[in-house]
Amino acid sequence: MAAVRGGDGRRLRGGTAVSGRDGAPVLFVTNHVPPDRTGAFAALHERVGIELALFGGRSHHATGGVEDPGVPHRHVAQRDIAALAARGGPWRAVVCGTAGRIALPAAYAGARRGRTPFVLWSALWAPVRTPAHRLAAPLLRRIHADADAVVVYGPHVAAHARRQGARCIHTAPQAVDAAFWGAPAPGAAPTARPFTAVFVGRHAPGKGLDVLLDAWPGVGDGRLSLVGVTERDTGRPRVPGVTAHGPATPEEVRNFLADSDVLVVPSVATPAFREPWGLVANEAMHQGLPVIATDAVGAAAGGLVRDGRNGLVVPAGDATALRDALVALREDPALRARLGAAARRDVAPYTFAAWAEGLRQGIDAAVARA
Secondary structure, three states: OOOEEOOOOOEEEOOOOOOOOOOOOEEEEEOOOOHHHHHHHHHHHHHHOEEEEEOOOOOOOOOOOOOOOOOOEEEOOHHHHHHHHOOOOOOOEEEEOOOOOOHHHHHHHHHHHOOOOEEEEEOOOOOOOOHHHHHHHHHHHHHHHHOOEEEEOOHHHHHHHHHOOOOOEEEOOOOOOHHHHHOOOOOOOOOOOOOEEEEEOOOOHHHOHHHHHHHHHHOOOOEEEEEOOOHHHHOOOOOOOEEEEEOOOHHHHHHHHHOOOEEEEOOOOOOOOOEOOOHHHHHHHHOOOOEEEEOOEHHHHOOOOOEOOOEEEEOOOOHHHHHHHHHHHHHOHHHHHHHHHHHHHHHOOOOHHHHHHHHHHHHHHHHHHO
């Protein structure tokens, strides 16, 4: 793609330069752009004109980040973000998420130094309990309270932001590419197969895979597909009916979803992590798949996955409750069909356009307040 000029005159890669209403782009600071978020940032760029500052580092997304997100961007070190954000003239506003060690305070301080409206894009819906986060808690409260606007994933994040003192809150619902995830798997045809549950994700402490593996032997006949983890990752002898398939491409993930009866998202809260959303829930619901999620999953706390309507919600860490939910769906095909049909309907409004519109409203509100 042709390079475009950044706010400081540097050549940037990706996309076509689009300015905001006053001719200045919005600086959007984040660590990565996962493949399933490129469409969202493209939709936002069309509305307000953005320049991404990507600082890399650890990613909670199994797919990592793309090198070129398709919109104007630069790769930066976290230590350089404050100076970049302080160049107030080039930016209509500065937006920053909660990832990274110093990126958020740096972007906030730089925006204030440059007298530029600041927008916090928050995924937090509970306090993080690590020693470092406890020390940073007063600063995080100050940023929530002082930000010109806070943009959140859903009501669960909004409630936490209010407790932190946020005054101007807008919602940008999490979304995936509906056309891709809702498409039938190539060559898929109805076949007789056993009841099939699928887990998609990394094997990390907060993902709850151990709880799922504890629950599965009590489910009875059926199969469990683990996508994104290997047999070695589980650290257990092979469990009958469970197959670990390892990392998968988006197309392969979609095919696993299409060949399953239910998605299981068994996440648990840890001192360092609480599932902000769980985009795989959106992906599965576009396939008409009911979701079993715990109450530690943002998509459930945020109102997308609803118990008894389009899925089942169980207490986090409760293997017995998780087993009972799986058994209920295994034994009742009509229930699976009803929940799956509702899932497809309920996820339809969660679009890239809705996400981008929520961000746009937050940015416009921040500019008006500032």
